[in-house]
Amino acid sequence: MARIELDLAHAYAPNPQQDSDYALLPLKMTFEDGGAYALLGPSGCGKTTMLNVMSGLLVPSHGKVLFDGKDVTSKSPQERNIAQVFQFPVIYDTMTVAENLAFPLRNRKMPEDQIRKRVGVIAEMLDMSAELDKRAAGLAADAKQKISLGRGLVRADVSAVLFDEPLTVIDPLLKWQLRRKLKQIHQELKLTFIYVTHDQVEALTFAEQVLVMMRGRAVQVGPADALFERPEHTFVGHFIGSPGMNFLLADVTAQGLEVAGQVLPLPAEPQLPLGPLKLGIRPEYIDLAPENTLGSVRGTVKQLQDVGTYLMLTVLIDGQQVKVRQSPQADRLTPGDTVYVQLLSEHSCFYINEERVS
Numbered sequence: 001m002a003r004i005e006l007d008l009a010h011a012y013a014p015n016p017q018q019d020s021d022y023a024l025l026p027l028k029m030t031f032e033d034g035g036a037y038a039l040l041g042p043s044g045c046g047k048t049t050m051l052n053v054m055s056g057l058l059v060p061s062h063g064k065v066l067f068d069g070k071d072v073t074s075k076s077p078q079e080r081n082i083a084q085v086f087q088f089p090v091i092y093d094t095m096t097v098a099e100n101l102a103f104p105l106r107n108r109k110m111p112e113d114q115i116r117k118r119v120g121v122i123a124e125m126l127d128m129s130a131e132l133d134k135r136a137a138g139l140a141a142d143a144k145q146k147i148s149l150g151r152g153l154v155r156a157d158v159s160a161v162l163f164d165e166p167l168t169v170i171d172p173l174l175k176w177q178l179r180r181k182l183k184q185i186h187q188e189l190k191l192t193f194i195y196v197t198h199d200q201v202e203a204l205t206f207a208e209q210v211l212v213m214m215r216g217r218a219v220q221v222g223p224a225d226a227l228f229e230r231p232e233h234t235f236v237g238h239f240i241g242s243p244g245m246n247f248l249l250a251d252v253t254a255q256g257l258e259v260a261g262q263v264l265p266l267p268a269e270p271q272l273p274l275g276p277l278k279l280g281i282r283p284e285y286i287d288l289a290p291e292n293t294l295g296s297v298r299g300t301v302k303q304l305q306d307v308g309t310y311l312m313l314t315v316l317i318d319g320q321q322v323k324v325r326q327s328p329q330a331d332r333l334t335p336g337d338t339v340y341v342q343l344l345s346e347h348s349c350f351y352i353n354e355e356r357v358s
């Protein structure tokens with residue numbers, strides 16, 4: 001196992017001139033030994049590039065990769081001792097499940113009795129003990145991908161296991177089970193896991209630390225609750241949550257916070273600079289208030305959506321739209337109704353130039 005440090009940038013084209021020429025903008029990041037990390041972001045944000053730089057499939061155009069303090073920037077995946085699981089199964093069809101799982105161990109010349117033991121443990125973890133003697137060729141796509149996962153997990157002496165969207169070919173029910181299984185396996189094996197996905201549920205349920213990426217930039221790294229409660233960038237607020245955080249244009253004045261032509265009292269602390277900013281508040285944290293409650297803002301119900309376990313209101317506040325999550329027992333409102341919403345609480349965040357200032 002290893003502590004992985006990145007201090008680098010990567011551009012595929014020579015002579016990068018501007019930010020958009022970089023697949024990875026300059027970043028410093030440490031992956032602690034034994035941690036479970038997810039790299040999360042939309043398609044094209046640089047997740048696979050970062051993973052390939054860590055594995056050694058790609059040499060970064062600028063900077064360094066360190067494993068336990070040693071510079072491995074130009075070392076191959078073999079030399080870095082990395083295990084990788086890709087989107088699609090990488091297995092030998094002519095071999096049995098057991099032979100496939102044993103392959104990385106035989107390559108390393110592990111004694112046969114130890115191989116048998118380790119293959120048994122991994123097969124048990126992945127619920128594949130009954131399939132060990134079956135030929136891989138006859139198995140369904142998701143069983144094959146489970147073998148790939150097993151091959152990634154079978155060696156106990158790897159620096160890290162890197163997963164690139166490994167559950168893409170798995171059907172939704174099994175995907176849900178495997179996600180939980182991987183978390184459990186991580187706790188048992190205590191290997192460093194780095195997991196690439198564009199699916200926030202997958203990232204947030206699996207990882208202890210999630211690195212959110214946007215257009216080549218690492219915007220925030222933290223546990224799921226920090227990304228939800230205190231997004232450091234409006235992008236993280238939008239991207240995490242379903243629906244994401246609401247953002248309203250506001251103005252800090254000597255009188256208070258001006259939102260949609262109404263002035264709300266601001267707490268003395270923290271002090272916000274005078275001028276325009278964005279107020280961020282999650283739909284889960286907006287309450288409806290009786291008319292003229294101090295700190296509430298008047299709006300009009302635009303839409304009401306019954307999602308089963310909750311109601312989602314869309315409220316228009318002077319042309320700005322906010323989502324408000326309500327319990328299913330709440331009084332039924334209808335489009336056109338006037339409501340008063342409470343936008344300020346300890347859950348409110350403030351952003352200037354898309355970065356959180358409070």
Ligand SMILES: Nc1ncnc2c1ncn2[C@@H]1O[C@H](COP(=O)(O)OP(=O)(O)OP(=O)(O)O)[C@@H](O)[C@H]1O
Nearest residue numbers: 012013023041042043044045046047048049050198
């Ligand atoms: N071999 C390459 N040559 C040139 N540009 C590349 C290459 N691979 C990726 N890119 C570009 O680098 C950027 C980041 O791509 P990358 O594959 O790392 O993103 P990603 O977040 O993994 O996306 P996805 O989820 O779609 O795989 C994109 O703009 C992509 O077009």
